[in-house]
Amino acid sequence: MENKTPNRLENEKSLYLRQHIYNLVYWYPWGEEAFELAAAENKPVFLSIGYSSCHWCHVMALECFENQKIADYLNEFFISVKVDREERPDIDRIYMSACQAVTGAGGWPLSVFINHDKKPFYAGTYFPPWVFLQILKNINRLWQKNRESxxxxSEIIIEKIKPTVFNPEKISYTVVEEGYLRLKYYFDREYGGFSREPKFPLPHYIWFLLKHYQCYRKEEALFMARKTLDEMRMGGIYDHVGFGFYRYSTDRQWTVPxxxxxxxxxxxxxxVYTEAYRATRNKKYRKTVYEIARYLSSRLKSDAGGFYSAEDADSEGEEGKHYIFSYVDITAALGDKADLFSRYFAVTPKGNFNGRNILRLKKEISSEDKEIIDQCLNLLRRRRAEKVPPLVDNKILVSLNGLAIAAFAYAGKVFGDDGFIKTAEDAARFIDENMIINGKLHARYCEGEVKYPAYADDYASLLFGLIELYQATFSERYLEKAILLNNFFYERFYDIINGGYYFTDCESETVLxxxxxxxxxxxxxANALQVYNLYRxxxxxxDIKLYETSEQTLGFFIGEIKKRPLDSLFSLLSVLMRYFGSVDLKIIVPPDFNRAEILAAVNDLDWPFVNTKVETAENARLEIHVCMKGKCSPPITEFRHLPELIKRD
Incomplete structure (x- = not known):
């Protein structure tokens, strides 16, 4: 039954919320209207949290929220609230913790039952319709007859998830090796990755391994990183036609995403593929970087420079329909080239996904066949262009754009590609011009509307991007912006008594x-990334205060990191940098200095962590100051002597 009456989501900009405007369920956005109504009508609140590119969110919407019986029951006995988790990660974090406390697991769609004071008393994720209706009836019965239970x-859940004040501990290097040993233990030697199924890319795991290898030259660390990168790149989790990686693999072999x-x-x-190239100089990693960049620039980059948040899994109501090919599609598109292509990409008449084929490379493409395979991929690209594409979620989020800025800036630096650097600068400029209102950074831009005070991950990610932009351009304005942003972040988010950054601004809405x-x-x-930023x-x-803040933050969390090192690998990356040490360069140059020459010299250094400060002075001659492990060498005047000063013990 089609509903033609919009609900309270009709004025929202979020694509995810707008997808539910005409549901049979009468949704409210998160806000006081919904909670005041729940109090006035003495009803519990059903809180549904998801995001636009989430396949199972679409499934539950179709099965439950377009189900007349379920919708009628919800509308009569509950106040229903919809939240886009990407717009409100603060809400999502709290109630995801509640779900994990109740069920031991989490995921999306997140389905939570709360009272008008926003206190959770039951939670889960996806529910099939017959189960969901029974849950609604059980909760309504208890609400009416045994609300105390x-x-x-709710009190038990809140006690489990409320923040704990940890006792600061001394930062010890042993936690790095514990994390490394855990990675070795969980590593899948046959297919790469660090679990069986489902299997997620987890780029920061690979980042840690690459840096660990660059520090200590343990071949096992490099093997784990390369095996995972290579298997993902050849697998079905990678889009061999349109490029870019899908969210995760449902199987151990990285075949079905x-x-x-x-x-x-x-x-x-x-x-991370850029980092892998830097560690190995393997050209296939460079190729992957350029393909990911092509995908991001063609599908997720806005005309104004900012990046959109995601592309949906579904099109025309079917998961993966845009991306997969039947055997008939491939033979029709490729003609006499189809047999060769099928041998490389495991294409069969039976297929590997609902009778169709997810492309997966069985072996590396030989130099003799490369030209033909490239022609085949171009032909399939044209065939795919005839299909209905998935929706792109046009939210521009600072947290995600900061990561994109860092990726393009770092790739631009390593590959000497000014086009990449310009892409990073365009995204940074978009944020600067559109998402800072009255001096305050905001989290989300969508169709001209800027909304929500920025969260800790917005600040940490943008700082990361600005630092990488400075390292790629040596333009003083990026370092100045980073310093100002960091000061604001500290003033409004930092816990000066215990250490660490709160997730929300001191003046923002507090959920529980x-x-x-x-x-x-x-x-x-956010805290792991910010510690890394502060050291750099x-x-x-x-500025010694930056070092002290990083030490206090890391010391506050180190006890918990020791308990769960695999969940803290980016923090361990900072511990690794802290103990192994960085090479810190101060280079004095005339105003017309050759940036490419500096980048080439820095890129060639055999050291995992390098920070480069460039200062210009009129009539200056090139002067290179090198500091490492608390000692500074006399300045040198030629880059060719730089490697001689940077020696391993």
């Missing part, structure tokens, strides 16, 4: 309580 359950493509995943993977994010998820946590900013500025 629900509120007792969930087909949504996320800016966060692809930006981080672009950065202010917490701190320190465990990594699909991307590095200290190296570039010499």
């Amino acid at each position: 629900l509120m007792t359950n 969930h087909f949504e493509k996320m800016l966060s995943d692809n930006a981080l993977l672009m950065y 309580f202010r917490d701190k994010e320190f465990y990594d998820g699909a991307a590095p946590s 900013l200290f190296a570039l500025t010499g």
